[in-house]
Amino acid sequence: EIDRKDIRIGDTVLVQRAGDVIPEVVKVIEHKRTGTERKFSMPAHCPACGSPVTKPENEAVYRCLNLQCPAKIKESIRHFASRRAMDIEGLGDKLIDQLVDQGLVKNFADIYTLTKDQLASLDRMADKSAGNVLASIQKSKKAGLERLLYALGIRHVGEHTARILVQHFKSLNKLLQASRYDLLDIHEIGPEVSESIVQFFSDEKNRLLLQRLQEAGVSCEPAAPLAADTRLSGKTFVFTGTLKKMTRAEAEQLVVARGGRASGSVSKKTDFVVAGDDPGSKYEKARKLGVTILTEEDFLELLK
Template sequence: MRQLDPKITASRHLDSFAYSLVTDVGQQKHEEEHLILKALGFKINPNNKFCKDMNEVQKFRDNWEKDREKLDYEIDGVVVIVNDNETFKRLGVVGKAPRGAIAYKFSPKEAETIIEDIIVQVGRTGVLTPVAVLRPVQIGGTTVSRATLHNLDEIRRLGVKKGDTVVVGRAGDVIPDIKKVIKDLRAGKEKEFHMPSRCPVCGETIKKVAGQVAFKCVNKNCPAIKREAIYHFVSRKAFDIDGVGPKIIDQLMDAGLIRDAADLFSLKKDDLLNLERFADKSAQNAVEAIQSKKKVALDKFIYSLGIDHVGEETAFALAKKFKTLEKISETTLEELSNVPDIGPVVAKSIADWFQKPYNQKLIEKFKKAGITTEKEKQAKGADKLAGKTFVLTGTLKTLSRDEAKEKIRELGGDISSTISQNTDFVVAGEKPGSKYDEAKRLKIKILAEEEFLKML
């Protein structure tokens, strides 16, 4: 589907099932959505089933694990979704994943093969990942020739050596990994793996990351790191630039046309025409695809920067809290640590990233290239509690503790579990604890439940 030339896409005879109806036409159950979709002429999956309890869910999944070969497409599990839409809604989301739906995967398929070599890949954060080069083997309909070994600890845990016969597993599209070594098949020629002392790409010294199992290339100009960072930048969950994938980025970097992700936005059609595989139309399409992404949601922008430990969910939390990239870049370590769901390691990683001159320059380049973030659509008064810190104590009559916290956060306020000089309000329900006395002592405004509700 991501081809620049729609004719190639058409030639592939893609097909799909519709699973969910976004429009509210009064449906109350998820299963009704399938019927409505069918009535509207969409293809729906005939193998859906309403299960009345978890036993039935288990049975359904287990049956499909046995029967999956009967389908003319590959599946790696079943999706279990809460049927009652109201309940589904109330369960809420974690990051972007709804709590009311899970992918219940099948156990991965496995195959035996030989590790021909162990090489080292340099990721976008400079971390070195050992990768097993496998004698190609078929697993679940695809040829697998590489499997990640994650890190030295994993290599030790598996006891894996070059030349070993191993069991390789693969679940869906997930990168294959080594399940175990078949030590009985060793011939004595197998070789121990050692982390190289120099980066395999730039030749700089490798450092062990303190407190972690990872080894890192610390050269900020390492071509491998820059390359991976741009792959990440254009990927689907980041800027999602259609038709500009790793191969094209490699070509652009090798030709010296780009050095970082911001350079993508100054590419002209003529720059691309000189490269292999580009014709007039495809060059035009690629440039347009890049230019069309100049306006981006803030959380995607943050995610695309590839900051260590900042996944989708953290990016989302940062965007919600700070609203602009400038604000995040100026934020202190302490303020970052106070964001819900952001721990000290992640906070430090974010602060470090924004302090590096190289990254500041990159942000500046993005600005010059005209990248802007979409203003989040917000309910009226969405920041009316901004900058205020609340402490809750006692039992509220109309709200649970979690609901109260959620409401405060929705309106931009912060929650703390302990009272300090930074606390603005203490919400006191029935039978408040020692926090109530503490608040009195520190002369912090205490809110009764009714006053608190009025504030919301």
């Protein structure tokens, strides 16, 4: 793609919105070139650890396959600690860099064995902030199974899938015993996702990691549901379009926390479709099926 469009480092480009997040580069604006642009070539080695990189067949991206690669460890810890995962406040980029570089943290479980002395020995870390970080680490133990599954960074398992898995299996042990076929039985879980989940949990290292997390007191129970809400309990919600006050994932979490279900597709069994801005085909389908359609405001009203 980069070659085909002759995109060089330093170029000014025209982009357009495509898909959800990453804009598509339409073309290079050639008259803005100054002559200092350089051709890009995919590095053959990981810039962080020097291991060769490979591009698995059928995939678009190159990966460093070294499991001990510090850049990969840092990235996975960053994801683990992020707000929507375990939400460990104070465990930011700079701190993670130091912890990994000094070998204090090699995996998620190591986070939970950090001591105040270890933290306080790091650059620019006062006693007080070390205490604060430890407190947030402690607090994250109660994040619950939904967040934990998302935090593990299993490929293809985002927040939505993590919640579906917990809704279905209700415990980590049941999920660990699930076969490909059990997983494929779940609506919304496809072959790629089920394969990835089974692979992750069949890896001895990952099982050990989960065991260590549990031993450290990290909760593997579903997050406690709020008091059952009769208006939402047992009802199936589908969200479409962009919400203003929250992300779709957050809205789904609110529904699930009140005993409702969040689904990705509209069917006769759908009770409510919540339509944000620019609703898609789900909106049309809901209208055809006569499913109740709520605006974001209606939905927020329902939550009160």
